[in-house]
Amino acid sequence: GEDVEQSLFLSVREGDSSVINCTYTDSSSTYLYWYKQEPGAGLQLLTYIFSNMDMKQDQRLTVLLNKKDKHLSLRIADTQTGDSAIYFCAEKGDSSYKLIFGSGTRLLVRP
Amino acid sequence: ETGVTQSPTHLIKTRGQQVTLRCSSQSGHNTVSWYQQALGQGPQFIFQYYREEENGRGNFPPRFSGLQFPNYSSELNVNALELDDSALYLCASSLGVGALPSGYTFGSGTRLTVV
Numbered sequence: 001g002e003d004v005e006q007s008l009f010l011s012v013r014e015g016d017s018s019v020i021n022c023t024y025t026d027s028s029s030t031y032l033y034w035y036k037q038e039p040g041a042g043l044q045l046l047t048y049i050f051s052n053m054d055m056k057q058d059q060r061l062t063v064l065l066n067k068k069d070k071h072l073s074l075r076i077a078d079t080q081t082g083d084s085a086i087y088f089c090a091e092k093g094d095s096s097y098k099l100i101f102g103s104g105t106r107l108l109v110r111p
Numbered sequence: 112e113t114g115v116t117q118s119p120t121h122l123i124k125t126r127g128q129q130v131t132l133r134c135s136s137q138s139g140h141n142t143v144s145w146y147q148q149a150l151g152q153g154p155q156f157i158f159q160y161y162r163e164e165e166n167g168r169g170n171f172p173p174r175f176s177g178l179q180f181p182n183y184s185s186e187l188n189v190n191a192l193e194l195d196d197s198a199l200y201l202c203a204s205s206l207g208v209g210a211l212p213s214g215y216t217f218g219s220g221t222r223l224t225v226v
Contacts, residue, residue, distance in 0.1 A: 004153070043201065045212060097144070101146075103153045104153050
């Protein structure tokens with residue numbers, strides 16, 4: 001079946017690194033995504049990784065993929081108060097037309 | 112280049128009523144997907160329209176229906192509203208059903224409250 005799980009909440013101090021974790025069950029996932037949602041807003045694509053990669057870096061964001069354990073993580077370096085939001089992990093299979101989302105991790109950045 | 116526009120932004124309906132939500136896809140996009148996001152949950156796929164035809168459907172009852180028009184805009188209709196239908200409804204457009212992740216654009220959503 002298809003299932004994506006995330007921890008519900010993470011609190012960090014401004015300037016520290018944040019690591020948000022996600023596990024998924026669909027071994028045919030082709031793309032794995034991280035979306036950000038701020039209050040009252042839609043979803044903003046932060047970054048994504050193709051399933052044949054194990055790491056992707058994009059400025060302050062680092063995505064790690066462990067395909068064997070079906071584990072995905074998002075590391076945000078030098079976390080800022082503007083990074084406070086809900087972060088969703090999502091996956092999509094090669095022949096799939098839909099995204100499967102986790103329940104989201106609420107990141108709170110303390111000054 | 113305009114993004115995805117959804118209307119209305121907020122809506123309050125009474126249980127048993129019907130509602131229509133609208134989505135204008137991004138210029139050049141021919142595929143629209145609808146998602147339901149209940150409070151505290153991740154978005155759940157409702158259905159997708161490609162070139163005016165339903166291309167796939169999630170685990171939602173038939174009272175959730177949709178349309179896509181020749182200009183690729185789309186409507187989501189929900190009949191016989193239930194309290195559990197209260198959610199943020201998100202529309203996403205893309206060019207084709209197999210679009211790359213960077214080509215999938217979400218609107219800001221319609222917040223539906225059923226009382």
